[in-house]
Amino acid sequence: MIEIKEELLESVLEGAIHEIDDNAAKLISITRKIDAIEPLHFFVNAKQLAKDRTFWSSTADQFYIVGIGKAHTIRADSNRFQKTEKLWRNLLDEAIIHNPFQTPGTGMLALGGMSFDPGIRKSSLWEKFDHSLFAIPEYMLTVNESGYFLTVNVQADAETNANKLAGIIRRNEEVLIKPRPVLSAGPSIQWQEEVAPRDWMDTVKDATEAIEQNEADKIVLARELRVKLDSTVDIAAVLNNLIKTQSNSFVFAFEQGGDCFVGATPERLAKIEGTNVLSTCLAGTAPRGKTVSEDKRIGENLLYDEKNRSEHEFVVSMIKQAMDQYCTDIEIPDKPVIYPLKNLQHLYTPVTATLKDGYSIFDIIGELHPTPALGGVPRDESLEFIREHEQLDRGWYGAPIGWLDSNGNGEFAVAIRSGLIQGDEASLFAGCGVVRDSDPLAEYEETAIKFTPMLSVLGG
């Protein structure tokens, strides 16, 4: 990785191109500080460049990344965590990176996600989404506590004319940073249909019986809701509404060839800053109350409810064990607290640790996914049950999505409370942890509430 320090776009580009001493094209990455701009305006403006867009925000931290287009793509099927990491490292070794700022989330980044289960054949619904797909965007906005950063990533070779390239970049940047485009109000729903709800409840019953027979201890089962909208969905409007309504969440969108996977998940899988590691145990669910006192009562009951505590405990003990290989100083409180969201509340246990030397975020997420909040216990047996009985292709639902930078910082969430939008149609997904004393109707109702964050921003 060659770092260069010149300030002007033209001269930085010229210097970078000058570094290229063989015939191969190289990826040049240049980051500059810019004036404040609404991340969603940047996202909307990008429509004029007709490129796939990526949106990531941690609403609790006021942290945003918006990626436009793809300067480079990293794809992997089998062995995807190791393969993606290797390809990313190779790319970093070759790239010419100019980032004087070094705050997490700036500079050359890979943004992307994975499917829940690479062991199944993709259905046509998810055909545009690889089992692992990361992109280094052409243009990227990062907003964090130290300001607004614009990164351009561009392929160039020794023959590239720096001034000409700088001209193209500047014209595109002008389009992207123009303020105040109008955000639309969002779609409304024409009809919606739950996919085979009775069969799904039968499957929950089958899962409890499998657990009764000691075939597994916990199995997470998901279902799908099909939605038809009155018009092609404006993703920016959906994101705007998710940001406004879903605090304490990661609001995300990944466009891929016209389809878009979008959602607002409360579940962090792993965050790494330097050697600090954060993870989250999130499992066990109840609705919000209509009054403050009812809400408090429901929360108290959730904290002491045996069924929900057992759902939660499976996640805590698995994460504790999984982190042990890669981390020291693992700290996990011995009791969960309530994590309130707009439509429901969860049991929540935070995990902090220190990353051991020589390991990366890929090691952590590769070990954690799927946690028993999305897969089950034991992992292999529960995944086998899901493959055999669940009547849907989860695609990227329930899987790691996020970003990582060239300094090893990054954050991944588990893509729940989400849906795949295809023009004026959408598939929404929601799941729940089935344990020994799960009641199919109660699990059905729990998943129904889990659809509401997405359903309400689609106009439901």
Ligand SMILES: C=C(O[C@H]1C=CC=C(C(=O)O)[C@@H]1O)C(=O)O
């Ligand atoms: C699988 C989902 O939620 C998981 C995360 C939190 C609580 C859960 C639960 O209580 O069942 C689930 O394990 C989903 O929202 O689709």
Ligand SMILES: [Mg+2]
């Ligand atoms: Mg549950």
